Amino acid sequence: MMPSTRSNIFQSYLYKLSTAAGFGLVLASTGCQSSAESNASTPNQSTGNPSVPIVSDMSQQTLKQQALRIQRALANNDFSRITDDIHPTRGVRFSMYAYVRTDTDKVFSREQYAQYLQQSKIRFTWGEKDGTGEALVVPLPEYLRTWIDAKKYNNARITINEFESRGNMIDNVNEAYPKSDVVDFHYKGTAEYDGMDWRGMRLVFDDYQGKRYLIGIVSDRWTV
DSSP: OOHHHHHHHHHHHHHHHHHHHHHHHHHHHTOOOOHHHHHOOOOOTTSSSOOOOOOTTSOHHHHHHHHHHHHHHHHTTOGGGGGGGBOTTTOEEEESSSSOOTTTSEEEOHHHHHHHHHSTTOEEEEEEOTTTOOEEEEEHHHIIIIIIOGGGGTTOEEEESOOOOOSSSOOOHHHHSTTOEEEEEEEOOOGGGTTTTOEEEEEEEEEETTEEEEEEEEEEEOOO
C-alpha cells in the first residue's frame, strides 16, 4: 500500500474515533453517576479465597466451549444467559482496556448484574476513553452491547492462556488475575482501516468448588 493511501486510511480512522468520542461526551454530559453506583456494595475481587489452578479434569476444550457459549450469548444480546456463569463470591469485573484497573474497574456480583440488566436506565462510569479522557457513562446493557460488542468475535481467533500484546497499552491481565485461565478472542480488523480497527475480548475464569466461573471481561483495542 502506498504511504499516501495508508495516511488517508489512518486519517479516516482518527476522524471516526473523534466522532465516537464526541458522542461519548454527549452521553457523559446528559447525566451524572447514579446513586445506585455510589451506594451499591460490590464484591471485592482482591479478597476472599485466593485463585487456584483449574482442576485437571476440566479440559481446555471444556473451557473453550464455555467461553464460546458466553460470547454467543453476549453477541445475541441475551445478556441474562451468562448470569449463572458469574463467580458466586467474586463477581465479574469489566475492564475497558487491556490494562486492568483493579481499584476502579466496575465489579458486579451475580445479583447486581441481574438487577442492572433489569434497571436498564441506571448509568455507570466505566472508565475514561483513550485519546480523549472523556468518561464512558452508560447503563450496563449498553456497555455490553456497544463497548464489548461481542458479535465482532463470531469468527474470531481463539486462544487459551496464550495471547500477545497488540497495542501500545500495558497488558497486565496475568498480574491482575494470577493463576486464572484466560480465553482470548481476537478480531483482526478490516482492510479498510489497515487492521487498526482490531478488537480483543478476554474472558477470565477461576475455579470455585469444582466448577469454573467468569470473573473478568477485558476489552482490548487500538489506542493512541
